[in-house]
Amino acid sequence: MVYRVIHLYTFAIKQGDLSKTLKYQLSEEIYTNSTGVNTIYDVYKFFSDKRDQRVEICFKNLRWIDANLCAILQAVLFRLSKENNLTFTADLKYLQNKFNILFRNGFINDAKEVAKKETSILLKTFNAGEANEFTNYIEYDLLSHPGMKSIDSATKEEVCDAMIELFNNYEDHAKTDYPVFTCGQFFPKQEKIIFSIVDLGVGFLPAIKEKTKTLIKPITNNLEAIKWSVEERNTTKPPPGGLGLHRLLNCTKKHSGELQIITGDTFWSSGLNEMFFPKKEIKNPFKGSTINLIFSSK
Amino acid sequence: MLIQVNKILNSDRGIDRASGQLLFNCIKDVHPSTLELSFEGMSKLSTLFLNESIGAYVLKYSKDLGNWFPKVSPDTILSHKIENVIENAQMGEEFDRINAEAQFA
Numbered sequence: 487m488v489y490r491v492i493h494l495y496t497f498a499i500k501q502g503d504l505s506k507t508l509k510y511q512l513s514e515e516i517y518t519n520s521t522g523v524n525t526i527y528d529v530y531k532f533f534s535d536k537r538d539q540r541v542e543i544c545f546k547n548l549r550w551i552d553a554n555l556c557a558i559l560q561a562v563l564f565r566l567s568k569e570n571n572l573t574f575t576a577d578l579k580y581l582q583n584k585f586n587i588l589f590r591n592g593f594i595n596d597a598k599e600v601a602k603k604e605t606s607i608l609l610k611t612f613n614a615g616e617a618n619e620f621t622n623y624i625e626y627d628l629l630s631h632p633g634m635k636s637i638d639s640a641t642k643e644e645v646c647d648a649m650i651e652l653f654n655n656y657e658d659h660a661k662t663d664y665p666v667f668t669c670g671q672f673f674p675k676q677e678k679i680i681f682s683i684v685d686l687g688v689g690f691l692p693a694i695k696e697k698t699k700t701l702i703k704p705i706t707n708n709l710e711a712i713k714w715s716v717e718e719r720n721t722t723k724p725p726p727g728g729l730g731l732h733r734l735l736n737c738t739k740k741h742s743g744e745l746q747i748i749t750g751d752t753f754w755s756s757g758l759n760e761m762f763f764p765k766k767e768i769k770n771p772f773k774g775s776t777i778n779l780i781f782s783s784k
Numbered sequence: 785m786l787i788q789v790n791k792i793l794n795s796d797r798g799i800d801r802a803s804g805q806l807l808f809n810c811i812k813d814v815h816p817s818t819l820e821l822s823f824e825g826m827s828k829l830s831t832l833f834l835n836e837s838i839g840a841y842v843l844k845y846s847k848d849l850g851n852w853f854p855k856v857s858p859d860t861i862l863s864h865k866i867e868n869v870i871e872n873a874q875m876g877e878e879f880d881r882i883n884a885e886a887q888f889a
Contacts, residue, residue: 618797621828650830
């Protein structure tokens with residue numbers, strides 16, 4: 487089964503039972519950190535026991551959202567749409583004025599391409615078997631973005647290669663027919679670029695637990711699984727989480743950035759790790775995994 | 785027999801399982817003593833692709849391999865990946881086990 491992004495715009499013109507419309511308020515600020523990810527996963531938790539209804543996502547109390555997080559929000563809405571038959575809508579006129587970025591990056595309209603001067607990296611979905619399309623996107627939309635111009639070509643090549651490994655691993659280990667969701671955003675004032683990649687698979691732990699079950703210390707929780715996946719290793723087969731994560735970690739570090747990995751109940755980041763915080767809790771775990779790459783564009 | 789990977793794949797990328805299987809099917813009946821496999825002109829190779837193609841080939845001809853090695857520009861990401869896949873295919877699951885135990889020791 488091949489899925490494409492279902493945009494909020496598409497949701498809005500679907501027919502639903504208006505008498506059953508629920509409203510969900512997004513509020514305050516949603517940044518690329520554990521609080522922001524928890525806020526988006528809470529949307530899933532709130533609707534996970536509801537079915538066959540129409541939902542208005544209200545953005546009026548929201549002051550800010552890092553636009554790269556549209557990958558996570560879209561993944562959440564996608565799962566709720568597919569598995570709970572929920573239909574989503576939003577006040578598009580309000581969004582056009584206050585959150586125009588959501589149109590420009592393809593979250594609401596099916597943006598075909600983004601102008602070079604634009605800060606967005608389009609929201610896209612990629613199904614298993616679309617490694618070529620994924621690679622084109624990484625090369626042209628992410629790595630050729632003006633926000634990446636301070637990154638040297640060797641690092642770009644390394645990032646591209648590692649992202650391909652990551653995508654191959656999603657195909658091998660995620661155990662889902664659902665696509666991968668990707669989106670990025672350049673923040674010129676903060677001089678950084680953030681790229682998010684989300685899958686709706688089983689997460690890191692099941693495959694790593696299985697792979698390590700005969701070891702003296704088998705992996706039994708999400709934090710250990712993430713740490714295992716970012717270690718440098720050499721195996722006959724790409725391990726769950728990929729051969730790419732260790733290299734992505736190095737590339738982000740080299741450019742004063744950060745790697746964040748969220749799976750199960752755990753939010754891990756290279757920044758937290760350096761401060762000796764092992765992890766932050768995801769209070770409403772969402773099945774799948776999210777990787778946020780942050781590069782300094784200085 | 786010279787086989788150029790980019791011509792078999794009609795692409796400068798080998799990054800998915802299907803391409804790996806396509807290449808393996810082209811080389812599986814050619815003995816290493818007569819196979820000259822060239823990766824020149826390739827820009828991207830993934831471990832999944834290499835495992836499905838030359839990893840499977842090395843496993844099939846493990847006793848006849850000798851010094852067989854594909855043609856590829858040395859000291860590049862691609863050449864290192866090819867070296868790793870060939871080495872790992874020769875070492876097999878035992879290598880994985882020893883390596884994993886060492887990391888947890």
